[in-house]
Amino acid sequence: MSADSTHHVGARIARFRKQRDLLQQxxxxxxxxxxxxxxxxxxxxxxxxxxxxAACARALxxxxxxxxxxxxxxxLRRDRLDALIQPIRVGMENWDVPHDDHPRPRRIGxxxxxxxxxxxxxxxxxxxxxxxxxxxxxxxxxxxIHTTSGEDQRQAYESIAGAFRCVFTLAWNFGYLDLATVALxxxxxxxxxxxxxxxTAMHAYLRAQTVLSSGRYDVGLRVVDRALRDLGGxxxxxxxxxxxxxxxxxxxxxxxxxxxxxxxxAKARLTExxxxxxxxxxxxxxxxxxGPPNVGVHAVAIACELDQWDEAIRFxxxxxxxxxxxxxxxxxxxMDLGRAQLWAGHAAESLRSLERARRVAPQQTRYHPTVRxxxxxxxxxxxxxxxxxxxxxxxxxx
Numbered sequence: 060m061s062a063d064s065t066h067h068v069g070a071r072i073a074r075f076r077k078q079r080d081l082l083q084q085x086x087x088x089x090x091x092x093x094x095x096x097x098x099x100x101x102x103x104x105x106x107x108x109x110x111x112x113a114a115c116a117r118a119l120x121x122x123x124x125x126x127x128x129x130x131x132x133x134x135l136r137r138d139r140l141d142a143l144i145q146p147i148r149v150g151m152e153n154w155d156v157p158h159d160d161h162p163r164p165r166r167i168g169x170x171x172x173x174x175x176x177x178x179x180x181x182x183x184x185x186x187x188x189x190x191x192x193x194x195x196x197x198x199x200x201x202x203x204i205h206t207t208s209g210e211d212q213r214q215a216y217e218s219i220a221g222a223f224r225c226v227f228t229l230a231w232n233f234g235y236l237d238l239a240t241v242a243l244x245x246x247x248x249x250x251x252x253x254x255x256x257x258x259t260a261m262h263a264y265l266r267a268q269t270v271l272s273s274g275r276y277d278v279g280l281r282v283v284d285r286a287l288r289d290l291g292g293x294x295x296x297x298x299x300x301x302x303x304x305x306x307x308x309x310x311x312x313x314x315x316x317x318x319x320x321x322x323x324x325a326k327a328r329l330t331e332x333x334x335x336x337x338x339x340x341x342x343x344x345x346x347x348x349x350g351p352p353n354v355g356v357h358a359v360a361i362a363c364e365l366d367q368w369d370e371a372i373r374f375x376x377x378x379x380x381x382x383x384x385x386x387x388x389x390x391x392x393x394m395d396l397g398r399a400q401l402w403a404g405h406a407a408e409s410l411r412s413l414e415r416a417r418r419v420a421p422q423q424t425r426y427h428p429t430v431r432x433x434x435x436x437x438x439x440x441x442x443x444x445x446x447x448x449x450x451x452x453x454x455x456x457x
Contacts, residue, residue: 066457067435068107068428069100071126075119076101089118103439106402107432108366110318113274122236123272127428129234134425134456143190144235147226150194151241154219154248157205164202167211167218174200174218177225178346184387184420190229197222204252217253220246220261224346227265233426236272243269256293260286260304261345267311276319283312300344306335307347310357317364325361329354341381348385352378356392363395371399390420394429401433406440409433410448417454431457 076086083101087094092111099105107126116123124130135141164170173196180189200222203215223245230238243265250258263286270279287308290301313328333354341350355378362371375396380389397412413433416424424430434452441448 066128067103068112068126068128068432069103069105071128072097072107072112072115072119073101075115075121075125079119081119086115086118090114103436106366106398106436108364109271110274110320110364113272113318116272117274124234124236127234128431129428131234131426131431131456135233138187138422138425140187140190140233140422143187144230144233144238146194147190147229148238150197151223151226151238151245154197154201154204154245156201158198158202164199164206167203167207167214170196170199170203171214171218174221178221181225181228182346182348182385182387184390184423186229186232186422189225193222193225193229197226213252213254216249217255217258220249220253220258221346223249224261224265231268232423236269239269255296256290257297257300257304257345260290260301260308264304264308264311267308267315270315271318274318276315279315280312283308283315297344299339299342300347302335302339303342303344303347303349306332306339306349306354309335310354313357313361314364317361320365322365325365329358329361332357348388352380352384353388355379356388356395359392359399360395363399366402368399368403371396372403372405375399386420387423390416390423391427393419394424394427394433398429398433401436401440406437410437410445410451413451414447417451425455431455 076083081089083097084094087097090097090111092114096105096111100107100111112123112126116126132141173192177189177192177196180186197219200215200219204212204219207215223242227239227242227246230236230242243262246258246262246265250262263282267279267282270276270282287305290305293301309328309332313325313332316324316328333351336349336351336354339350343349355374358374359371359378362368362374378392380392393412393416397409397416400409400412413424413430416430434448434455435457437448438452438457
């Protein structure tokens with residue numbers, strides 16, 4: 060049996076299903092999907108949508124990372140990224156106890172400048188230097204929290220929340236969901252001390268992301284709506300950032316509604332976001348990518364969630380990615396478009412979109428499950444051997 064036939068998500072679903080002594084009909088009933096769809100997904104004839112993966116994971120009592128095959132340990136080891144995860148785990152074990160043996164700390168302004176750099180690296184999907192520097196910066200900030208007061212201490216709390224957000228992104232993208240959960244909890248602890256309502260809303264934004272893996276979209280929507288209510292009328296040091304957060308929360312709600320296959324709710328949330336983006340234009344705060352182009356790429360992504368491949372391609376024609384835009388967000392768009400093009404029957408265009416994602420953000424692209432699943436499906440559909448596809452598959456590790 061070829062590697063292609065055993066390494067895609069559908070094959071993993073089948074493997075776990077058989078380990079649980081379940082027939083396809085039994086899993087389909089537990090996951091609330093049709094047996095016909097499940098059969099096609101297991102055979103690799105239909106895409107395993109994120110919503111279906113989450114539903115099957117919950118029904119099987121496993122994580123979505125188990126079904127996705129994450130973390131991709133061989134590739135992480137080859138890129139020497141696996142060795143950077145353990146020091147971050149160790150650094151995350153403490154944030155509330157001062158370090159007795161810590162050297163004299165730098166001024167808080169110097170440390171916060173490093174956090175701004177880490178947040179830039181996060182947006183640019185430049186993960187290796189970010190992962191390398193995170194443990195030391197977190198240690199410094201923990202020490203600063205316990206050795207300063209007043210505005211310096213407040214800034215230390217705000218900065219450590221930013222550092223924990225970088226940990227969340229790294230852990231989530233590489234499939235270390237347990238570490239992502241720890242980072243999310245640390246943000247919740249730090250945010251109130253920073254006296255900045257936007258950070259509490261940022262926690263809600265990320266928490267709503269975690270329910271994408273559990274399939275509890277109703278919980279995510281309630282989290283988003285509570286955050287939007289709490290932001291209303293609040294004084295903030297960065298009022299434009301609050302607007303960016305409000306718009307991003309609407310986009311997160313649109314994705315959640317799309318996963319839940321609630322077409323009307325998804326469109327309504329997109330309309331809310333589009334109206335706000337027309338009023339604000341491009342804003343960049345709290346590490347967000349906010350503005351009309353981001354609404355456009357989310358429209359493409361949500362059409363993919365709804366299996367509306369032709370509509371996703373049509374929406375993508377109107378997307379204009381600005382010069383200097385967030386590399387992580389741009390690469391994600393090309394991944395989504397590549398997936399839509401594949402299942403709409405445009406294999407060559409699909410590979411070209413994946414190549415664009417690779418050029419924009421190689422580290423993010425290489426470890427993204429959507430890319431792996433798209434490449435495996437392209438290989439299964441390949442009639443004439445393509446050197447370009449073979450090279451890409453080797454680079455991804457499938």
